[in-house]
Amino acid sequence: xxxxxxxxxxxxxxxxxxxxxxxxxxxxxxxxxxxxxxxxxxxxxxxxxxxxxxxxxxxxxxxxxxxxxxxxxxxxxxxxxxxxxxxxxxxxxxxxxxxxxxxxxxxxxxxxx
Amino acid sequence: xxxxxxxxxxxxxxxxxxxxxxxxxxxxxxxxxxxxxxxxxxxxxxxxxxxxxxxxxxxxxxxxxxxxxxxxxxxxxxxxxxxxxxxxxxxxxxxxxxxxxxxxxxxxxxx
Numbered sequence: 001x002x003x004x005x006x007x008x009x010x011x012x013x014x015x016x017x018x019x020x021x022x023x024x025x026x027x028x029x030x031x032x033x034x035x036x037x038x039x040x041x042x043x044x045x046x047x048x049x050x051x052x053x054x055x056x057x058x059x060x061x062x063x064x065x066x067x068x069x070x071x072x073x074x075x076x077x078x079x080x081x082x083x084x085x086x087x088x089x090x091x092x093x094x095x096x097x098x099x100x101x102x103x104x105x106x107x108x109x110x111x112x113x
Numbered sequence: 114x115x116x117x118x119x120x121x122x123x124x125x126x127x128x129x130x131x132x133x134x135x136x137x138x139x140x141x142x143x144x145x146x147x148x149x150x151x152x153x154x155x156x157x158x159x160x161x162x163x164x165x166x167x168x169x170x171x172x173x174x175x176x177x178x179x180x181x182x183x184x185x186x187x188x189x190x191x192x193x194x195x196x197x198x199x200x201x202x203x204x205x206x207x208x209x210x211x212x213x214x215x216x217x218x219x220x221x222x223x224x
Contacts, residue, residue, distance in 0.1 A: 041202055041214035042157065055210050089156050100145040100206035104156030 004105035006090050012111045013080050020075040020108045022090030031073045032091040032102065033065060042089060042104075048073065049095065060084075077110075085112045116140055117205050119215035128224045132193045136203030136215055137185040143205035143213070146179065148188050151200045151217075160201070161188070193222045 004024045011018060024031065030049045034042035046065040047055035053065065060081070066074040073090055087107040094101060118137045126132045136146075147162035163170040163177045163186065170177045174193075179186040190197055203215040 039217075041217055044212070047210060091156070100147045100162060100204065100212055101159060102147075102149075102157070102212070104158065107156050 004090060004092060004103055006088075006105040006108050008108060009106065010109050010111075012113060013077075014113050015079050017076070017078045018080075019077070020088055020090075020110075022073040022075075022105055024071050024073075024090070024092040024103070024105075026092055026103060027071075028092035028103070029070060029095040030093045031067065031070075032089075032093070033073065033075050034089040034091060034104075035086045036089060036107070037086045045075075045088075080110070080112045082112045085110055116213045117203055117215040119203050119218050121218045122216070123219040123221065125221040125223060126193055128194060128222055130193055132190040132197070132220055132222070134188040134190075134201050134203070134218045134220065135185065136187065137183075138205050138213075139184065140205070140207065140213075141184070142207045142209075144208070145206045146177070146186055147204050147206070148175075148177065149202040149204060151202065157202060190220075193220075195222045195224050198222045 006022050032047050033045040036042045045059050048067040051067045062078045064076040087109045089107045090105040091102040116139050120135045144165045148160045149157035150160040151157040161172045161175045168179050174191045176189045200217045200219045202217045206212045
């Protein structure tokens with residue numbers, strides 16, 4: 001799926017700060033960050049619609065989202081914890097509240113040492 | 114409380130058979146039910162979906178059967194192939210920005 005690109009694809013961190021980036025080329029209005037741990041379903045972290053944050057799940061404050069424009073999404077992570085090791089997926093949909101038709105990127109795999 | 118439940122954590126069928134993956138839900142307000150397919154190392158991909166006003170949705174080898182009264186649905190994969198081996202997630206959404214995911218069923222197709 002090259003229509004939603006994420007970078008970096010792999011990330012190994014100690015207790016450092018890093019940002020994940022996502023860009024979608026689908027013309028969608030809604031963008032999401034999901035966290036997926038091994039053998040689990042994706043868990044919603046944040047949902048933006050038309051650049052407005054409309055869902056902010058219970059997520060540690062070290063995760064800060066940013067939506068600079070309707071096609072881009074960032075996730076700033078500070079002082080990561082080992083429990084943060086997971087794959088972080090960016091997704092988009094034509095619009096919220098129609099949140100069932102998601103298109104996912106390839107994910108950014110975060111490994112915390 | 115698990116609002117969307119997939120009864121099998123894993124399922125193995127022989128190539129050519131019909132794989133049947135089951136899902137149930139609790140919230141009557143759910144009105145859209147997508148199934149996502151996920152291969153290792155990739156993001157989930159929307160496979161097929163059904164709205165609560167329908168009882169069946171077919172797309173090629175994939176069919177959803179939906180029972181609103183019983184609050185359950187199933188995904189049938191006809192003529193299953195080794196390339197169908199993946200994890201399948203049942204999900205449900207309402208109009209309140211919610212998409213609730215089941216825990217997933219890992220499907221293995223044996224050649």
